[in-house]
Amino acid sequence: MTTSLMARAGRMEAGGWVSLYRWIFRRPRTSAGATAFAYTMPTVALYWAFIGVSAAETIGVDFLLHRWPVARVILLVLGLWGVIFMLGMLASMKVNPHEAGPDGLVVRNGVMFSARLGWADMAGISLQVTNLDTSKTFQMLGGVLHVAVTSQTNLHVELREPVVVSLPDRDEEITSLRFWADDPQALLALARQYRKDPVR
Secondary structure (H helix, E strand, C coil), rough: CCCCHHHHHHHHHHHHHHHHHHHHHHHCCCCCCCEECCCCCCHHHHHHHHHHHHHHHHHHHHHHHHCCCHHHHHHHHHHHHHHHHHHHHHHHHCCCCEEECCEEEEEEECCCEEECCCCEEEEEEEEEEECCCCCCCCEEEHHHHHHEECCEEEEEEEEEEEEEEEEECCCCEEEEEECCCCCHHHHHHHHHHHHHHCCC
């Protein structure tokens, strides 16, 4: 395991715990005066399914290993850690939403990605559903960064000039950004209001 991979794993682990705290105490990561926009609708049921199966599996294994206390404790700890880890991943999506405010747009994905774009940096923003061939969250296609949810994006931001954004494992120069929002119409309307785009 490389140092970079270890650092990302550590960041995700720490971010999960912080996100659980924020989720429990209802403290989402949003700037003053900005409006939050979720991006979890296509995946939340899947997360809960995995969490439920993992919890049931942990209980089942604990019951089966009651005669072997050392193995029982080890697997119980690992099982509980797995459940908490998945809860942390879901929490990180919930408490790190996209946001649109007077200063611009912030596109996020959990604790691993955050790109802040000023309204003046954008040549335009539009609805555009894109279906991708792979399930990777971050995909670079010809200078266009897709921040996908279940292999889809539905908003397209065209930039006036290329900007550099930080992905979990590298920096990339992009000319456009495509991402998913659960309510793209509302985000688009607010963005056009801030950008003072003409109504079409």
